Amino acid sequence: MLWAVLVAAAANWERSLQQAVQLHQSGDLRSACAFYRAAIEEHAPLQAHWAVLTNFALAQQVDSPEEAAATFERVLELQPTSADAYFNLGTALSECKQAAEAWPAAVKAFEHAIAINPTDGGAYYNMGTTQLQMGGENVVAALRSLQTSVALQPTDAKSYHSLGDAYAASREWERSVAAYRTATALRPEHAAGWASLGNALEEMNQGSAAEESWRKSLALHADAGVYNNLGGYLRRADRMAESRHVYQQAVELDPRNAEAYIGLGKCFQAPAGALAADNKAENDKSYLAHLRRTYGVAIALQPNNAGAYNAIGEGMTMFGLRGGSELFEGKGAHEMYETALALAPGNTCAATHVAYGTRWAEQQTCDGSVALQEDEDGSAVDQLPAGDVSLRDLTVNVEAEDALEQAIRIWRRHGVVLFQNVLTPSTVDALLQSVRDAQFGNHTQDYTAVTRDKTYRTHKALPVSSAADALQSIAQKLQPFLTRALGAKKLPVLESGFMVTAPGASAQQFHRDVAPAVVSCSSQTASLQISLVDTAANQGPLEIIPSSHTFDASVSDRSVVESSNSNKLPVAVPAGTVAMYALHLIHRGSANTHTEDRPFFFFTIMGSGLAPPGLAYTIEPDDIGRWQMCGGQLERTG
Numbered sequence: 001m002l003w004a005v006l007v008a009a010a011a012n013w014e015r016s017l018q019q020a021v022q023l024h025q026s027g028d029l030r031s032a033c034a035f036y037r038a039a040i041e042e043h044a045p046l047q048a049h050w051a052v053l054t055n056f057a058l059a060q061q062v063d064s065p066e067e068a069a070a071t072f073e074r075v076l077e078l079q080p081t082s083a084d085a086y087f088n089l090g091t092a093l094s095e096c097k098q099a100a101e102a103w104p105a106a107v108k109a110f111e112h113a114i115a116i117n118p119t120d121g122g123a124y125y126n127m128g129t130t131q132l133q134m135g136g137e138n139v140v141a142a143l144r145s146l147q148t149s150v151a152l153q154p155t156d157a158k159s160y161h162s163l164g165d166a167y168a169a170s171r172e173w174e175r176s177v178a179a180y181r182t183a184t185a186l187r188p189e190h191a192a193g194w195a196s197l198g199n200a201l202e203e204m205n206q207g208s209a210a211e212e213s214w215r216k217s218l219a220l221h222a223d224a225g226v227y228n229n230l231g232g233y234l235r236r237a238d239r240m241a242e243s244r245h246v247y248q249q250a251v252e253l254d255p256r257n258a259e260a261y262i263g264l265g266k267c268f269q270a271p272a273g274a275l276a277a278d279n280k281a282e283n284d285k286s287y288l289a290h291l292r293r294t295y296g297v298a299i300a301l302q303p304n305n306a307g308a309y310n311a312i313g314e315g316m317t318m319f320g321l322r323g324g325s326e327l328f329e330g331k332g333a334h335e336m337y338e339t340a341l342a343l344a345p346g347n348t349c350a351a352t353h354v355a356y357g358t359r360w361a362e363q364q365t366c367d368g369s370v371a372l373q374e375d376e377d378g379s380a381v382d383q384l385p386a387g388d389v390s391l392r393d394l395t396v397n398v399e400a401e402d403a404l405e406q407a408i409r410i411w412r413r414h415g416v417v418l419f420q421n422v423l424t425p426s427t428v429d430a431l432l433q434s435v436r437d438a439q440f441g442n443h444t445q446d447y448t449a450v451t452r453d454k455t456y457r458t459h460k461a462l463p464v465s466s467a468a469d470a471l472q473s474i475a476q477k478l479q480p481f482l483t484r485a486l487g488a489k490k491l492p493v494l495e496s497g498f499m500v501t502a503p504g505a506s507a508q509q510f511h512r513d514v515a516p517a518v519v520s521c522s523s524q525t526a527s528l529q530i531s532l533v534d535t536a537a538n539q540g541p542l543e544i545i546p547s548s549h550t551f552d553a554s555v556s557d558r559s560v561v562e563s564s565n566s567n568k569l570p571v572a573v574p575a576g577t578v579a580m581y582a583l584h585l586i587h588r589g590s591a592n593t594h595t596e597d598r599p600f601f602f603f604t605i606m607g608s609g610l611a612p613p614g615l616a617y618t619i620e621p622d623d624i625g626r627w628q629m630c631g632g633q634l635e636r637t638g
Helices: 002-026 029-042 044-048 050-060 065-078 083-094 099-116 121-134 138-152 157-169 173-186 191-203 207-220 224-236 240-253 258-266 277-293 295-301 306-318 333-343 348-355 403-414 425-439 464-486 557-562
Strands: 395-397 416-420 457-461 490-501 525-531 542-544 578-582 587-589 598-606 627-630 633-636
Touching: 002 029, 002 050, 029 044, 029 050, 044 050, 050 065, 050 083, 065 083, 083 099, 083 121, 099 121, 121 138, 121 157, 138 157, 157 173, 157 191, 173 191, 191 207, 191 224, 207 224, 224 240, 224 258, 240 258, 258 295, 258 306, 277 295, 277 306, 295 306, 306 333, 306 348, 333 348, 395 403, 403 416, 403 464, 425 457, 425 464, 425 490, 425 598, 464 490, 464 525, 464 578, 464 598, 464 627, 464 633, 542 578
Parallel strands: 395 416
Antiparallel strands: 416 578, 457 490, 490 598, 490 627, 525 578, 525 598, 542 587, 627 633
16 A cells, blocks of 8 residues: 555656646746646655756746745755856846845856856856846946857847947947947847837937837837837927827827827927917917826826926916916916926926016017017017128127127027127136036036937036126126117026037037927027137037027928028137027037037026026026026126
C-alpha cells in the first residue's frame, strides 16, 4: 500500500513538471508557474535543481517579479558563478513593483553578470535601461552602458532606441536623433521608434521631419500621445484644421485624454468679424460653449489640471468675457486664474493675470481692430510705402531733434522700431555680466525646458533689480514715446528675462506672441530687446516681418509668412540697440551659424488694461506686479 502511494506521488510531481515544461515551451508562463510550484512542493529534491528553479522563476516573473527575484537568489546559491543567473536576477529586480528600491540591486546584479561575461551585450542593455530609469546622475552611467551594448550588438534595434532615450535625457538631441534613426532603420516596423525620433526632431526644431516621423508611427500603430504631439506641432505651424482633426482622433482613441481636449481648445480660431459688436452676444455664447466642451472636459477628467483652468481664463480674457458664466458655475476669467494659481503657485502666467486682474482701460474696444493703425487722435496712419523695409528705415537716434515723431511714425506703420544711443556702453556691459552670471548659475527661474531647440538656446528670467540701470535709462529717454505708443502713463513690467542663442541653433518658426485680436481686448503691449553684443546677420538675431502687426482673421499667419519672402528682416544691430516690437508682430529667432553666441535681454511692458493672454511670462515670481515705468522712472510698486 505504501509503495503504491509513493508511486502515485512520484507520478504526480512528474506529471506536474512535464505539464509545466509543455506550457512553458508553448509560451503560457502564467499557467506553467502553477505546475512548477506543485512539482517543487511535491518533490523536495527539485528545490536544489537549479534548472527547474530557473524555469520556475521565469514563470513567476510574469505576475510577481519579487518572488522571481527570491527564486533567482536561490539559483545563485546553487550556481554562484552563473552569468545567466545574475542576468535573470537583475531583470527580475528591475521589474519589481517597488522598482526604485530594487534598481540599485538590479544594477549590481548586471555588473556581476558582466564581470563573468564581459561580452554580454544584453546585460549592458538591461543595466543601461535600469540606470536610465533611475535618472539623475545615473544617466551618464546609462549612456556608457548603452554605448557598450550597441558596440557589442550592432544590429540590435532596441539598444539603439534606448541609447536615443539616454541622449534625449541628456539633451544631446543630435546624437539622440542619430541613435533613433539607426533604430528605425534596423526595425522600421516599430511604431515607438518613429515616435521617439519625431520627438527628438521637434526638439531640434525640425518640425517637418518630426511630422513625417510621427505620421509613420501612427500608420503602424494608433497612439493618443503621438496624436497629441502631432496636433501640437500642426497648431504651432498655423495648420489649425489639420490640428483639430488630429486631436479629435486622439479623443476618439482615448476619450479620457485630457491633453487632447486642451489641444482642441487651443485650436479655436475666431471667424472674421467675430468680435464685432453686432455679433458679440452670439459669439460669446458660442465661444463659451467651445471652452466648456474642450477645457471643461479636461478639468472634469483632471480636476487638478492648472493648465486647463489657466487656458479657460486665457480664452475668456481673449474675447473680453470678464463676467461669470453659468457654463462654469458662475466663474469668470479672474476666478479661473486664481484657481490655476492655487493649484500651481509657480505658474507665472496665472500669477500675472491675478496681479493685474482688476485693471481695465477707461476706453475699451473689442472689435478686432488693431490700435497701432491709428494715432492717439484717432487719425489713420498713412498708407505703407511700396517696397522692402531696411533696418535704417526702422532706426531712430534718440538724440535727434525729431526723434519722438519719427519713432511714432515708424511704430504705427511697422509695429517695430529700433533705438540707438539709449544705453551707455558701461550699462550694457553690466547687464551682459548679469546675464552671464544667470546663464551659468541656478539662481533664477529657468524657462529653457519650454523653449524650442533648447540644446542651443538658454532662456531664463532675470530679476528686474539686475537690469534696473538699463530699464531706468530706457524709462528716462523713451518715456514720451512709450506713453504715446502704448496709450498710458503707467507702464507695468510684465516680463524680465534673457535668451542666449548658441552657434548651431536652428531658426524658430515665425509666430506672434499673441494674436492681434487679443490686443484689442486687453492692453497695448510691447516687448523690448536689448542686444548685448554687436550682432551679425548670421548670429541668430531677431527676424521680423515689418508691418505684419495688422490683423485679418480671414488670412492665416502662414499665408502672411509665405507671401513675405523678400521682406523678412534680420535685426542685426550693434550692442546696446533697443528693439521694441508689438507682441502681435510676426517674428522669430533666426539660425545661428556664427562662431559666437548671441545674448540679449528682453522685457515686456503694457499700457492701460489687462495683461494680454497667450504669453508664458518670463519673470521672477517676486517681480510679478511690482514694477512699472512712470514719469521717466523705473518704480517698484510693491
